[in-house]
Amino acid sequence: MDNVEGGNRPYHHGDLRHALLQAAEEELKEKGIEGFTLRGCAKRAGVSHAAPAHHFRDADALLTALAAVAYARLTAAMAARSAKAKEDAADQLVAIGLGYIDFATAEPALFKLMFSSDKPDFSDPVLGEAATAAYKALVEAVCAAKGSDDEDAAAPDIAAAWAMVHGIAELVNSGQLRMFSAMGPGKRQEVYRTLLRRVLPHPGRGVSQPLQ
Amino acid sequence: MDNVEGGNRPYHHGDLRHALLQAAEEELKEKGIEGFTLRGCAKRAGVSHAAPAHHFRDADALLTALAAVAYARLTAAMAARSAKAKEDAADQLVAIGLGYIDFATAEPALFKLMFSSDKPDFSDPVLGEAATAAYKALVEAVCAAKGSDDEDAAAPDIAAAWAMVHGIAELVNSGQLRMFSAMGPGKRQEVYRTLLRRVLPHPGRGVSQPLQ
DNA sequence: AAGATAAACTTTCCATCGTAAAGATTGCAT
DNA sequence: ATGCAATCTTTACGATGGAAAGTTTATCTT
Numbered sequence A, B: 001m002d003n004v005e006g007g008n009r010p011y012h013h014g015d016l017r018h019a020l021l022q023a024a025e026e027e028l029k030e031k032g033i034e035g036f037t038l039r040g041c042a043k044r045a046g047v048s049h050a051a052p053a054h055h056f057r058d059a060d061a062l063l064t065a066l067a068a069v070a071y072a073r074l075t076a077a078m079a080a081r082s083a084k085a086k087e088d089a090a091d092q093l094v095a096i097g098l099g100y101i102d103f104a105t106a107e108p109a110l111f112k113l114m115f116s117s118d119k120p121d122f123s124d125p126v127l128g129e130a131a132t133a134a135y136k137a138l139v140e141a142v143c144a145a146k147g148s149d150d151e152d153a154a155a156p157d158i159a160a161a162w163a164m165v166h167g168i169a170e171l172v173n174s175g176q177l178r179m180f181s182a183m184g185p186g187k188r189q190e191v192y193r194t195l196l197r198r199v200l201p202h203p204g205r206g207v208s209q210p211l212q
Numbered sequence C: 001a002a003g004a005t006a007a008a009c010t011t012t013c014c015a016t017c018g019t020a021a022a023g024a025t026t027g028c029a030t
Numbered sequence D: 001a002t003g004c005a006a007t008c009t010t011t012a013c014g015a016t017g018g019a020a021a022g023t024t025t026a027t028c029t030t
Helices: A016-031 A038-045 A059-084 A089-106 A108-115 A125-146 A155-173 A178-182 A185-197 B016-031 B038-045 B059-084 B089-106 B108-115 B125-146 B155-173 B178-182 B185-197
Strands: none
Touching: A016 A038, A016 A059, A016 A108, A038 A059, A059 A089, A059 A108, A059 A125, A089 A108, A089 A125, A089 A155, A089 A185, A108 A155, A125 A155, A155 A185, A155 B155, A155 B178, A155 B185, A178 B155, A185 B155, B016 B038, B016 B059, B016 B108, B038 B059, B059 B089, B059 B108, B059 B125, B089 B108, B089 B125, B089 B155, B089 B185, B108 B155, B125 B155, B155 B185
16 A cells, blocks of 8 residues: 555545545646546545545546536626626626636636536536526526516527627637737726626517617 | 458558548547547558557647648638628628537537647647638628727627627537527527627727617 | 668557456444 | 444456557669
8 A cells, every 4th residue: 555645544534525526626627627537536535546436436427526516616606796796687697797707717627627528417416406506597697687587588698698708718718819818807807897798688678689 | 450341451551641530530520529539540540550650649639630620611611601691791790600600510529629628739830820710710700890900909899709609609519508409490590690790899989888 | 673761550568547346444233 | 242334445457548669562762
């Protein structure tokens, strides 16, 4: 046995499941999703490479559990922005979008795991509920801004808002929108706001129309 | 040797480089980017697993070359829509966006390789030029719609247009916008158009403002 | 035409990965 | 105290990417 930490680690870890989730997050951030290995997680947690199997069926199951945690944080990031914003429905929707972008740029590895990877299994009920909660936060903000409870009628507005924030997040994270990295943080936030205001639903109408 | 095709294959393939690119595209479409293997490509091309090394430094280099081909197709898809649209600058920009979505939904595996993977090396000059060509098509359409040649001034409009089409493409491809799969193709195209018109630049002004 | 050189391809080999199977250790219920 | 189940380790296997060395073919030189 190669007990790295000095020798007196007990045979039973105690909270390996949780330790593995933390290790997986580190591994993901350092190696990226394409360099992620289950053995690396085990080593970080100080256990043998086969130990994770007793807590997660396979590597994808570990990443599925991690994705569920990440969705909760996404929801929290949106709620944090929402709490700081004015109560006005439009401001609230913009805040939700900014929270989405906050999370995506603060946790690019997790964001990629959640949205640009086949690893997480969305049929898993825990992940499914976490993802649905995040989605609902967005939907409710759109409906409020639109002044309607009809989710179907709001569908194009939901799509517009989500596509815009998601597109910004993806492009910024992959470094393709270099204009943003060139600006200071304040200016960047201001541009984000302006972009998000562009996809606000226009109360009363169905799908909002452009000016001209 | 296990010559699958019957026995009289010559020792030298003749055009293995090209055959590997085709094989890689098939492999990518069938297995997905996370199931992609270099050995699988070699088998498809009917050569030993070490043969690709003589044409591509490693697996990433093969995918980089494939990504360059894919960018050319993306540019072509945008050009095809552009050619069919009216000459009006706004219609042209919408067409570019629809072409982008056309490509993304027709070739989800390639699209993922290009935008949601660390595999391709964008410092490769061939890929770099192909990607730049696609980007320029977008930039020029935005500038034309804005009625300005100042690319810096148009930056937020470029970001808005690109983020919207990219967001739609990503969310549709990952099956997260189920409302779209529910509609017929005609209705879907119409909604795409409506969404894209929402991010058109407004000539003269800097960043366009919402209605209210 | 003949031999040398380079290119294309195969074979063999190695480290790493995920995961299955079996053995060792410990906690817990009875 | 004893037995069982959970937790963890060790061992083993097939697959993968890539390095190294050997084989075959093409091309170039003379």
